[in-house]
Amino acid sequence: KKHKFWETQPVGQYKDVGDPSLPEGPIKPPTPLSKVKQEPYNLPNAYEWTTCDMDSEETCDEVYVLLKNNYVEDDENMFRFNYSKKFLSWALRVPGYYRSWHIGVRAKTSKKLVAFISGVPARITVSKDVMKMAEINFLCVHKKLRSKRLAPVMIKEITRRVHLENIWQAAYTAGIVLPTPITSCQYWHRSLNPKKLIDVGFSRLGARMTMSRTIKLYKLPNSTVTPGFRKMELRDVPAVTRLLRNYLNQFVVAPDFDENDVEHWLLPNENVVDSFLVESPKTHEVTDFCSFYTLPSSILGNQNHSILKVAYSYYNVSTKTPLARLMNDVLIMAKQKDFDVFNALDVMHNENFLKELKFGPGDGQLHYYLYNYRIHNALKPSELGLVLL
Numbered sequence: 130k131k132h133k134f135w136e137t138q139p140v141g142q143y144k145d146v147g148d149p150s151l152p153e154g155p156i157k158p159p160t161p162l163s164k165v166k167q168e169p170y171n172l173p174n175a176y177e178w179t180t181c182d183m184d185s186e187e188t189c190d191e192v193y194v195l196l197k198n199n200y201v202e203d204d205e206n207m208f209r210f211n212y213s214k215k216f217l218s219w220a221l222r223v224p225g226y227y228r229s230w231h232i233g234v235r236a237k238t239s240k241k242l243v244a245f246i247s248g249v250p251a252r253i254t255v256s257k258d259v260m261k262m263a264e265i266n267f268l269c270v271h272k273k274l275r276s277k278r279l280a281p282v283m284i285k286e287i288t289r290r291v292h293l294e295n296i297w298q299a300a301y302t303a304g305i306v307l308p309t310p311i312t313s314c315q316y317w318h319r320s321l322n323p324k325k326l327i328d329v330g331f332s333r334l335g336a337r338m339t340m341s342r343t344i345k346l347y348k349l350p351n352s353t354v355t356p357g358f359r360k361m362e363l364r365d366v367p368a369v370t371r372l373l374r375n376y377l378n379q380f381v382v383a384p385d386f387d388e389n390d391v392e393h394w395l396l397p398n399e400n401v402v403d404s405f406l407v408e409s410p411k412t413h414e415v416t417d418f419c420s421f422y423t424l425p426s427s428i429l430g431n432q433n434h435s436i437l438k439v440a441y442s443y444y445n446v447s448t449k450t451p452l453a454r455l456m457n458d459v460l461i462m463a464k465q466k467d468f469d470v471f472n473a474l475d476v477m478h479n480e481n482f483l484k485e486l487k488f489g490p491g492d493g494q495l496h497y498y499l500y501n502y503r504i505h506n507a508l509k510p511s512e513l514g515l516v517l518l
């Protein structure tokens with residue numbers, strides 16, 4: 130498929146894949162800041178740039194409503210991501226964030242928010258090199274303005290604003306194939322409320338399966354089984370940071386979290402992120418960690434249900450408790466909190482528990498990309514240690 134825009138960008142081009150003459154690493158060198166375009170790119174006449182101040186309840190609500198009505202849907206257009214306002218505030222107001230990277234497009238006459246794109250700063254390791262990057266997310270153009278070629282100019286504008294902060298690499302994901310994925314992950318679902326999932330068409334009753342047999346198949350205990358399993362607290366930040374840094378340094382691409390990052394991204398934040406750890410009852414050592422984030426989906430066109438409550442596997446570390454046992458406890462917690470389904474990608478060591486814990490494969494893939502950084506050979510998902518929201 131022609132990628133008119135992406136063929137003009139410093140990303141791995143299909144024709145270059147596997148060309149050993151091209152060095153791994155940055156594709157284009159940094160530009161002197163004085164040479165970075167100082168003024169914003171031009172939008173079509175009827176539209177204007179706006180910076181979305183996510184501290185403002187009103188603006189946060191505008192972004193929430195735009196995404197709620199126009200953001201990513203599944204392949205069969207039965208579900209649409211429904212990020213909450215609290216989640217968006219958490220995802221965008223990160224340690225060291227730049228408000229100028231929360232970019233909106235308004236219609237000049239109505240002042241209505243019709244498009245959005247965001248970036249947050251992150252320190253990411255790629256094959257042992259730690260780099261400041263922008264994590265780009267929430268690119269959304271109102272359904273009525275599609276194929277006006279707004280996305281390319283929004284991507285160029287956020288790239289320009291990232292360059293102004295002297296950052297030259299970025300990471301992003303997409304459900305479609307663009308030039309060129311660094312890895313392509315399969316997503317998996319673990320039913321927690323199979324009756325609702327079948328009612329809304331998320332799952333189908335298995336062949337030769339009755340509903341009661343299906344409910345029984347996915348039943349979970351009411352309480353966790355690992356001794357010392359408990360909710361993470363502020364006092365655990367140093368220990369969890371040590372555990373996580375040791376674990377993530379085995380992956381080719383992974384975040385370089387410090388205690389400040391761990392406190393923001395992994396401390397429990399109700400209805401946004403839940404995290405648990407295992408503290409050895411004997412030694413009081415923190416030996417394992419697991420977490421998930423909350424991203425509900427709107428159910429499009431169902432009489433009885435309007436929201437699907439979905440938990441997404443985030444960062445999990447097992448050093449003493451077998452990973453499958455640890456993740457079964459996290460499924461028990463998600464069921465206790467009334468989630469309908471628990472999603473996971475086959476990244477890190479996740480494939481070790483997916484089948485054992487009765488996850489089923491999803492019907493799509495999530496592709497990961499780096500901007501202005503060439504990697505010769507695509508990674509296996511198990512070599513990727515980065516989970517984007």
Ligand SMILES: COc1cccc(CC(=N)NC(=O)c2cccnc2OC2CCNCC2)c1
Pocket residue numbers: 201202203204208209210302304316317424426437439441472473474493495517518
């Ligand atoms: C169930 O409701 C959905 C609503 C919209 C899209 C999809 C399918 C889909 N595209 N799923 C994923 O991308 C996905 C599946 C498993 C884990 N993480 C995922 O995406 C995350 C990470 C990327 N940004 C969106 C959330 C499902």
